[in-house]
Amino acid sequence: MEYDNEMAVSFKAIGENEAFARTVVSAFILGLDPCVREMNDIKTAVSEAVTNSIIHGYDNKEGIVRMWCGICQATVYIEVTDEGKGIEDIALAMEPLYTGRPDMERSGLGFTIMQSFMDDVKVESAVGKGTRVFMVKEIGKPEQE
Amino acid sequence: MDISFERHKNCLVVSVLGDIDHHFADLAKTAIDNEAVKTGVKNIVFDLSHVDFMDSAGIGMIIGRYKYTLNKGGLTAVAGLSENLKKIMMLSGLYRIIKIYDSVEDAAKAV
Numbered sequence: 578m579e580y581d582n583e584m585a586v587s588f589k590a591i592g593e594n595e596a597f598a599r600t601v602v603s604a605f606i607l608g609l610d611p612c613v614r615e616m617n618d619i620k621t622a623v624s625e626a627v628t629n630s631i632i633h634g635y636d637n638k639e640g641i642v643r644m645w646c647g648i649c650q651a652t653v654y655i656e657v658t659d660e661g662k663g664i665e666d667i668a669l670a671m672e673p674l675y676t677g678r679p680d681m682e683r684s685g686l687g688f689t690i691m692q693s694f695m696d697d698v699k700v701e702s703a704v705g706k707g708t709r710v711f712m713v714k715e716i717g718k719p720e721q722e
Numbered sequence: 723m724d725i726s727f728e729r730h731k732n733c734l735v736v737s738v739l740g741d742i743d744h745h746f747a748d749l750a751k752t753a754i755d756n757e758a759v760k761t762g763v764k765n766i767v768f769d770l771s772h773v774d775f776m777d778s779a780g781i782g783m784i785i786g787r788y789k790y791t792l793n794k795g796g797l798t799a800v801a802g803l804s805e806n807l808k809k810i811m812m813l814s815g816l817y818r819i820i821k822i823y824d825s826v827e828d829a830a831k832a833v
Contacts, residue, residue, distance in 0.1 A: 592743075592744055592745030592748065593745055595743045595744060595745050596741060596743065596745070599741075599743075599775070613805075613806075614805070614806070617775065617806040617809075620775060621775070621777050621806075621810070624743050624744075624775075624777040625777055625778060628743065628744040628777070628779065631744070632744065684778045684779075684781040684782040684785060684814060685778075686778040686781060686813070686814055687778050689813070690777065690778055690810070690813065693813055
């Protein structure tokens with residue numbers, strides 16, 4: 578697929594960079610003139626994916642999170658990748674309210690939010706190798722009830 | 723971390739300024755718990771009127787404080803939600819156990 582525009586950033590897997598990731602994506606997609614709701618949906622989905630990489634992928638230990646973003650016409654494509662421990666059971670991890678870290682007061686809603694706020698979410702993971710979350714959202718589409 | 727506390731009778735009002743993500747929530751949880759223990763209150767009201775962004779970490783933070791107040795025989799409430807925050811609250815189902823008020827004054831009176 579040929580994109581009209583693309584960007585990629587890599588950053589350390591630390592909590593401070595959750596806001597950085599949201600800000601970078603927001604700035605990148607600004608040219609598509611998203612409404613407040615669309616901007617918030619994308620920022621929230623990015624925040625969830627990056628947080629997952631930091632606290633689940635890397636267990637809050639050292640690592641690098643890579644984020645790629647592409648634009649094709651009015652559609653935004655986002656990929657968040659880590660080389661952390663990976664997900665053993667993706668279907669279980671994506672179940673609403675499931676959390677792999679009950680000790681951290683996590684709500685278990687990360688993937689549910691990504692799926693609700695974006696048009697499409699795909700997750701690929703290999704134990705010991707890492708996880709790739711790929712998300713798509715079209716800008717300017719009426720919100721579904 | 724932009725968080726401040728105010729005590730209204732038996733209620734701790736927690737005012738947050740800025741984004742609530744995992745990084746913020748991790749720090750805020752400890753600060754709120756310490757303040758709740760110090761003041762001995764049984765109710766907690768979150769003033770989120772100055773929060774533009776909250777992800778699922780905020781839901782986890784509120785649920786944690788809900789459990790705390792429940793153990794004390796009290797309540798947790800939230801006030802001043804933007805449309806984005808309302809959307810997260812609805813999606814999480816949190817509105818079923820935590821009351822949402824337009825203003826902190828309304829929430830503090832009700833709890």
